Amino acid sequence: MAYIDFMSPLHKATKRDYLARVNDPDYPKAKAAELAKRWDYDYWDGDRRINYGGYRYLEGRWEKVARGMVEHYGLKPGDRVLDVGCGKGFLMYDFTKVLPGVEVYGLDVSAYAITNAKGEIRDRITHGSATKLPWPDRYFDLVYSINTLHNLHCYDLDVALREMERVGRRKYLCVESYRNETEKANLLYWQVTCEAFNTPEEWEWWFRQTGYTGDHSFIYFE
Numbered sequence: 001m002a003y004i005d006f007m008s009p010l011h012k013a014t015k016r017d018y019l020a021r022v023n024d025p026d027y028p029k030a031k032a033a034e035l036a037k038r039w040d041y042d043y044w045d046g047d048r049r050i051n052y053g054g055y056r057y058l059e060g061r062w063e064k065v066a067r068g069m070v071e072h073y074g075l076k077p078g079d080r081v082l083d084v085g086c087g088k089g090f091l092m093y094d095f096t097k098v099l100p101g102v103e104v105y106g107l108d109v110s111a112y113a114i115t116n117a118k119g120e121i122r123d124r125i126t127h128g129s130a131t132k133l134p135w136p137d138r139y140f141d142l143v144y145s146i147n148t149l150h151n152l153h154c155y156d157l158d159v160a161l162r163e164m165e166r167v168g169r170r171k172y173l174c175v176e177s178y179r180n181e182t183e184k185a186n187l188l189y190w191q192v193t194c195e196a197f198n199t200p201e202e203w204e205w206w207f208r209q210t211g212y213t214g215d216h217s218f219i220y221f222e
Helices: 008-012 018-023 029-036 041-045 063-073 090-098 111-115 154-167 181-190 200-210
Strands: 080-084 103-108 125-127 142-146 171-176 215-219
Touching: 008 215, 018 029, 018 181, 029 041, 041 111, 063 090, 063 142, 080 090, 080 154, 090 103, 111 125, 142 154, 154 171, 154 200, 200 215
Parallel strands: 080 103, 080 142, 103 125, 142 171, 171 215
Antiparallel strands: none
16 A cells, blocks of 8 residues: 555645635535535536536546556556546546556446546446445456545445455545644535545544555645
């Protein structure tokens, strides 16, 4: 298990007004969270004050992440890769650009996201939960999950980590975390779907508890 950061450049490219998120008169935090947790139009393509405000494919945005994983894990054509919590499949698609011949698979809880996924890989996405991956043991050469598992309650998080470990030969996980009270407050202000609020040390406890042996990194709201 190693700490490998593929995600910070993308995360830090977004500027965030934490207090505005909490105090918005039309979409106060509780209302935004209620809408977001339906994982439907409002979460992906609704008002920016709820979540993404229009989650669209941007040429090259995810390509650097895909290339980083391909190079780090030594992936080759014919290898099988699974994205747990793939959303509209933009990273999956960029994997196919970076590594022609790779077999990409995705899973997401949002039927809306799958319906509106990138057309080239839509038929590779399964509607389902991270707690029950419908593939055999060690089926994938790489399983990754980015900004997804922190949305699970502890009882589901336990199962999801064990499922990633079960189906993947190599694993990579990115989740939200905090190192101090400022980052904790910012995370609480900004997030609309997070259920697992853990420090890095607590995440590492989860990894030991579930036998997760893959790599990981954390998103911090500085």
